[in-house]
Amino acid sequence: MDYPEQAIGEPFVKNPKMSMRNVDVFYGDKQAIYNVNVDIGQNEVIAMIGPSGCGKSTFLRSINRMNDTVESCRVHGELSLDGEDIYAAKMDPVALRARVGMVFQKPNPFPKSIYDNVSYGPRLHGLASRRAELDEIVENSLRRAGLWEEVKDRLDQPGTGLSGGQQQRLCIARAIAISPEVILMDEPCSALDPIATAKIEELIAELSENYTIAIVTHSMQQAARVSHRTAYFHLGHLVEVNDTEKVFTAPEHALTEAYITGRFG
Numbered sequence: 001m002d003y004p005e006q007a008i009g010e011p012f013v014k015n016p017k018m019s020m021r022n023v024d025v026f027y028g029d030k031q032a033i034y035n036v037n038v039d040i041g042q043n044e045v046i047a048m049i050g051p052s053g054c055g056k057s058t059f060l061r062s063i064n065r066m067n068d069t070v071e072s073c074r075v076h077g078e079l080s081l082d083g084e085d086i087y088a089a090k091m092d093p094v095a096l097r098a099r100v101g102m103v104f105q106k107p108n109p110f111p112k113s114i115y116d117n118v119s120y121g122p123r124l125h126g127l128a129s130r131r132a133e134l135d136e137i138v139e140n141s142l143r144r145a146g147l148w149e150e151v152k153d154r155l156d157q158p159g160t161g162l163s164g165g166q167q168q169r170l171c172i173a174r175a176i177a178i179s180p181e182v183i184l185m186d187e188p189c190s191a192l193d194p195i196a197t198a199k200i201e202e203l204i205a206e207l208s209e210n211y212t213i214a215i216v217t218h219s220m221q222q223a224a225r226v227s228h229r230t231a232y233f234h235l236g237h238l239v240e241v242n243d244t245e246k247v248f249t250a251p252e253h254a255l256t257e258a259y260i261t262g263r264f265g
């Protein structure tokens with residue numbers, strides 16, 4: 001199969017929050033991402049879709065240097081946040097991950113209280129000097145994550161005691177608490193029921209007013225509901241990036257069309 005040299009459609013935007021150019025990612029000798037070029041716009045929600053194993057998670061994890069934790073993984077290319085090279089020697093990956101937060105597939109609250117789950121990051125990054133400030137950050141983050149009303153009377157109870165959907169909103173509150181600029185979500189609803197999924201999707205729409213969001217999803221309906229642009233990956237290649245509506249109604253590339261019409265994937 002021939003892949004376009006450059007993703008077709010509109011991979012670039014006027015005011016990018018993040019820019020990725022000529023990105024190749026390897027695990028040992030095996031190449032997982034081939035020459036990907038794409039921007040993520042300020043306050044946009046971009047969905048990354050494609051068949052299993054096409055490299056969506058690998059690419060997502062490259063843009064906040066989560067892949068640094070995988071020994072065999074090497075990322076080549078130019079990746080920037082507000083024009084700053086995120087792989088520069090002077091870039092602290094911990095500070096970067098505070099600016100580009102991540103929510104994982106499986107809700108993973110710390111084995112700590114609800115309060116401590118949310119206050120841990122702000123404490124670590126010195127965002128609050130007094131208890132009252134920390135309380136305010138915890139409340140605001142839980143409110144933004146749509147969880148405050150459900151947990152305000154039991155902040156001292158373990159985060160792991162919440163339902164799956166509540167745990168995922170707790171993880172989103174934890175990500176928000178350190179005031180990230182970008183939030184990466186790797187299949188955030190795949191472990192949730194339809195009602196919990198709907199809540200997270202509503203939340204994504206609200207959060208996009210203040211944050212830039214990239215979401216990997218297996219659900220094309222979800223991509224269609226929550227995102228502004230959609231990026232279609234195939235075997236490590238970025239094939240097409242377009243307005244979400246266009247991708248799902250008039251895809252430009254035959255591979256995108258085959259995927260969205262269910263001919264493979």
Ligand SMILES: Nc1ncnc2c1ncn2[C@@H]1O[C@H](COP(=O)(O)OP(=O)(O)OP(=O)(O)O)[C@@H](O)[C@H]1O
Pocket residue numbers: 027032050051052053054055056057058059070072
């Ligand atoms: N830690 C790793 N070590 C070696 N190879 C890996 C590792 N993680 C992923 N890969 C390989 O990289 C390729 C892309 O995997 P990745 O998980 O990024 O795809 P994906 O599109 O997110 O898949 P899925 O939709 O199934 O989660 C696959 O061939 C996978 O086997």
